[in-house]
Amino acid sequence: MNRRTTLTALAAATALAGAVALGGCSSDSGPALKVDGAFMPQPVGDMAGGFLTVTNSGDAADRLTSVTSPLSDDVQIHETKNQKMRQVSGFDIPAGGELKLERGGSHIMFMAIKKRPKQGDTVEVELHFDKSDPIKVDLPVEAATHNPAAH
Structure with a gap:
């Protein structure tokens, strides 16, 4: 191999290595989640609902995969379809979109609560996702009839 062929091969190899390295990089920054509008209506029994929006x-x-809370050892995520509530394994949160957990629809369900929080209290929850780190949220306890969607 002469010097020119060696330099050409070296330049080609360097360019290929750079392209492979850049190909591994991506402008995809992943999910960027924010929670707002969180609340819990004051429970009247041994179960409670939680509502919020993940943007x-x-x-x-x-994907929201689970919720944990000191209020209950059994916190479930539910969807409501055809006026029937059922537990689900998770909810998708689309890129550039949102997940609304609201009255009459998808929501957090606290089963067999350990104590009944009163209006003015807050309930700590932790949201768990497929890709993102968990997010801790304080749900303010509102009046049992509180429904921000009705306003």
Whole structure:
């Protein structure tokens, strides 16, 4: 191999290595989640509902997979379809979109609560996702009839 062929091969190999390295990089920043509008209506029995909105301003989807709370050892996520509530394994949060957990629809369900919080209290929850780190949220306890969607 002469010097020119060696330099050409070296330049080609360097360019290929750079392209492979850049190909591994991506402008995809992943999900960027924010929670707002959180609340819990004051429970009247041994179960309670939780409501909030998760906004994803990122360019990748994520999925809410579970919720934990000191209020209950059994916190479920439910969807409501055809006026029937059922437990689900998770909710998708699209890139650039949102997940609304609201009265009459999808929501958090606290089964067999350990104590009944009163209006003015807050209930700590932690939201768990497929891709994002968990998010801790304090749900303010509102009047049993509180429904911000009605306003």
